[in-house]
Amino acid sequence: MAVATPAKTMTNVEAVRSTLYDALKRDDRIVILGEDVGNRGNVFLITKGFIDEFGPERIIDTPIAEASIVGIAIGMAMEGLRPIAEIQFADFIYPAFNQIVGEAAKTRYRSNGEYTCPLVIRTPYGGGVRGALSHSVSIEALFYHVPGLTILAPSTPRDIKGLLNAAIEANDPVLFLEHKRTYRLIKDEVPDEYYTVPIGKANVSKVGHQLTVVSYGLYAHQALDAAHRLEEEDHSVEVIDLRSIRPMDRSTILESVRKTRKLLIVHEDNKFGGIGAEISAMVAEEALFDLDAPIRRLCGPDVPAMGYALPLEEEFMISTERMVDAMREMVTF
Amino acid sequence: MAKTMTSAAPGKLERHGLTDEQLRAIFRNMLMQRQLDNRGFQLNRQGKIPFALGSEGHEAIQAGAAMAFDRGKDVLAPYYRDLGLALGIGFTPLEVMLSLFARAADHNGGRQFPNHYSSRRIGMMSFSSILAAQIPHAVGAAYAIKYRKEAGRAVLVTFGEGTTSEGEWHESLNFAAVHALPIVFLCENNQWAISTPVDKQMGQPEVWKRGAGYGMPAERFDGFDPLATYDVVRRAMERARSCGGPTLVEGMCYRFLSHSTDDDDRTYRTKEEVDRNRQHDPVPRFERVLVENAIMTAADVDSMKKDVLRETNAATDEAEALPYAPPSELYTNVYEGAYEPWQ
Numbered sequence: 116m117a118v119a120t121p122a123k124t125m126t127n128v129e130a131v132r133s134t135l136y137d138a139l140k141r142d143d144r145i146v147i148l149g150e151d152v153g154n155r156g157n158v159f160l161i162t163k164g165f166i167d168e169f170g171p172e173r174i175i176d177t178p179i180a181e182a183s184i185v186g187i188a189i190g191m192a193m194e195g196l197r198p199i200a201e202i203q204f205a206d207f208i209y210p211a212f213n214q215i216v217g218e219a220a221k222t223r224y225r226s227n228g229e230y231t232c233p234l235v236i237r238t239p240y241g242g243g244v245r246g247a248l249s250h251s252v253s254i255e256a257l258f259y260h261v262p263g264l265t266i267l268a269p270s271t272p273r274d275i276k277g278l279l280n281a282a283i284e285a286n287d288p289v290l291f292l293e294h295k296r297t298y299r300l301i302k303d304e305v306p307d308e309y310y311t312v313p314i315g316k317a318n319v320s321k322v323g324h325q326l327t328v329v330s331y332g333l334y335a336h337q338a339l340d341a342a343h344r345l346e347e348e349d350h351s352v353e354v355i356d357l358r359s360i361r362p363m364d365r366s367t368i369l370e371s372v373r374k375t376r377k378l379l380i381v382h383e384d385n386k387f388g389g390i391g392a393e394i395s396a397m398v399a400e401e402a403l404f405d406l407d408a409p410i411r412r413l414c415g416p417d418v419p420a421m422g423y424a425l426p427l428e429e430e431f432m433i434s435t436e437r438m439v440d441a442m443r444e445m446v447t448f
Numbered sequence: 449m450a451k452t453m454t455s456a457a458p459g460k461l462e463r464h465g466l467t468d469e470q471l472r473a474i475f476r477n478m479l480m481q482r483q484l485d486n487r488g489f490q491l492n493r494q495g496k497i498p499f500a501l502g503s504e505g506h507e508a509i510q511a512g513a514a515m516a517f518d519r520g521k522d523v524l525a526p527y528y529r530d531l532g533l534a535l536g537i538g539f540t541p542l543e544v545m546l547s548l549f550a551r552a553a554d555h556n557g558g559r560q561f562p563n564h565y566s567s568r569r570i571g572m573m574s575f576s577s578i579l580a581a582q583i584p585h586a587v588g589a590a591y592a593i594k595y596r597k598e599a600g601r602a603v604l605v606t607f608g609e610g611t612t613s614e615g616e617w618h619e620s621l622n623f624a625a626v627h628a629l630p631i632v633f634l635c636e637n638n639q640w641a642i643s644t645p646v647d648k649q650m651g652q653p654e655v656w657k658r659g660a661g662y663g664m665p666a667e668r669f670d671g672f673d674p675l676a677t678y679d680v681v682r683r684a685m686e687r688a689r690s691c692g693g694p695t696l697v698e699g700m701c702y703r704f705l706s707h708s709t710d711d712d713d714r715t716y717r718t719k720e721e722v723d724r725n726r727q728h729d730p731v732p733r734f735e736r737v738l739v740e741n742a743i744m745t746a747a748d749v750d751s752m753k754k755d756v757l758r759e760t761n762a763a764t765d766e767a768e769a770l771p772y773a774p775p776s777e778l779y780t781n782v783y784e785g786a787y788e789p790w791q
Contacts, residue, residue: 146595172595173595177623178619178622178623178626180615180619180622180623182584182615182616182619183584183587183616183619183620183623185584186581186583186584186585186587186588186616186619186620187584187585187587187588187591187620187623188588189584189585189588190525190573190584190585190586190587190588190589190590190591190592191588191589191591191592192588193573193574193585193588193589194523194588194589194592194593195592195596196588196591196592196595198588210615213578213581214581214584214616217576217578217581218576218578218581218585221576222574223781223782223783223784224559224781224782225556225559225560225564225574225576226555226556226566226574226781227555227556227557227559227780227781228780228781229555229556229566229567229568229574230566230568230573230574231784262782262789263782263783265783285784286784287783287784362790363790365790
């Protein structure tokens with residue numbers, strides 16, 4: 116019988132906070148920089164009180180300048196620090212696009228390994244929080260095209276701790292995406308001890324044999340709920356929480372699809388050119404003849420953003436009911 | 449119309465504490481820059497290399513600034529027109545040729561464009577072709593130095609005047625001033641950003657004046673004079689090293705060549721303008737200063753020129769004979785450790 120390790124129950128936002136806190140305690144090369152991370156303690160209070168304990172040299176309230184928040188963090192990383200940069204909302208990351216894509220992701224490559232960029236960029240993303248056009252976006256598809264970047268989007272407190280630790284250990288830049296709606300919604304036990312979750316490894320959150328559902332972020336939870344509901348109708352659905360967007364766990368997806376012979380991809384980001392497009396293409400290339408039904412993608416609508424008004428947000432977001440319906444259609448196809 | 453700063457009378461020597469040996473080293477650097485620039489353009493015209501960039505006109509500013517750099521301690525965050533700075537802090541002519549020929553033994557294995565030098569050995573940070581993108585990196589490096597309380601170290605970051613239009617330039621100076629970082633921002637104002645002159649780049653044409661807006665000391669100097677450059681950059685670096693915060697300095701020079709081998713400056717500026725600036729060419733001007741002040745004889749100069757040519761020839765031959773990286777090198781150093789490209 117396995118001995119239970121000491122653990123604490125915490126929300127996603129508490130997991131981010133406690134992992135950052137432990138990292139700051141562990142390694143004085145780590146500094147946190149971003150807008151309002153010091154005196155305010157981050158807009159979600161993730162770093163509340165850190166400035167008092169670790170000092171303003173390590174918890175840096177930056178000017179409002181996203182390109183240089185990332186750019187300065189790159190320079191710190193090239194010179195031996197282990198910066199954790201925060202972009203206050205993922206929607207604000209666009210001014211830093213070149214620094215992430217053109218600089219951080221290519222530092223090791225362009226110097227042939229002579230310079231590296233061990234940098235974590237954390238940012239809250241996603242909708243369902245009445246965040247309107249500029250506090251709701253999903254940004255992963257804009258960055259997942261870029262070799263040299265690692266993109267993580269864990270959905271549970273346990274994975275947040277393990278993957279944030281892995282990101283901080285990594286000697287390459289990591290874009291760490293935290294779904295805002297899950298911050299206080301999702302709660303679970305997190306082991307007390309230090310651990311990492313391997314980057315690039317998806318989590319099969321529910322085993323099933325009639326359909327594979329691939330998702331991440333908020334929808335990884337809703338997809339799991341939907342799969343459990345179908346269980347009551349005697350349908351067996353396997354759910355994969357990607358956790359890592361880049362690198363992507365090709366073998367877990369293919370192994371599952373070859374078993375269930377059907378694939379549904381669910382994500383909040385819009386369909387065109389989204390993460391689901393790459394997964395669909397990969398499965399079509401590798402496992403087309405193992406499939407018993409066309410691949411299906413259930414994604415955010417192809418519009419610029421979700422609106423602030425409740426009906427406009429609800430229309431954008433995918434309800435668990437819609438996921439149940441899509442899953443039922445596929446298992447009975 | 450762009451104009452160059454008028455230079456002081458060539459005969460006068462204000463050595464700012466530099467020894468004869470250091471003065472000769474500055475001159476040799478200037479000769480080497482010119483020779484290597486010339487060689488890059490020749491190799492391109494011969495069809496041996498696809499691209500070259502020159503820094504002709506920047507010799508004085510770079511040789512002078514490099515003399516103010518403390519090798520083994522300071523960090524340089526250069527841009528792509530900094531051949532002389534690279535040479536002045538310890539990059540070798542062979543390393544320059546390896547970059548031009550894009551050989552496997554090049555620091556980045558032939559991945560980057562020529563003149564995009566980096567070397568951990570001499571503290572020269574890696575950079576891309578995106579203008580101003582390296583400036584926040586320099587500021588981050590300066591932050592790391594200050595954070596670790598490494599007094600006696602500073603960062604020198606360079607850029608052309610065109611780069612000062614970029615948002616990251618502003619963001620970087622602002623952040624450096626807020627945190628009083630050990631960094632010197634050196635503008636090599638050559639008056640042309642490819643085809644765009646200063647008056648289309650900025651409403652107020654003196655970059656150094658913007659220092660006041662950031663709350664940092666600033667100074668402008670004659671960038672055709674290596675000793676004036678040394679004096680200004682040395683004082684700024686000393687201030688940075690002794691926790692006195694950042695400085696913005698602007699050296700006035702001129703880009704004698706086209707932007708690169710792929711550019712033709714006759715399409716946007718007059719020959720008269722280029723010729724007028726050539727009259728202030730910093731290389732013969734500094735030669736006259738050294739000879740008139742008996743730091744070197746005409747024979748010494750001649751012998752140094754021959755030596756520089758010989759070294760350039762040797763570096764050219766050696767680099768040309770070396771192999772390219774194999775195609776498999778395309779897949780390395782994407783991430784740390786083994787990498788399986790998505791396919």
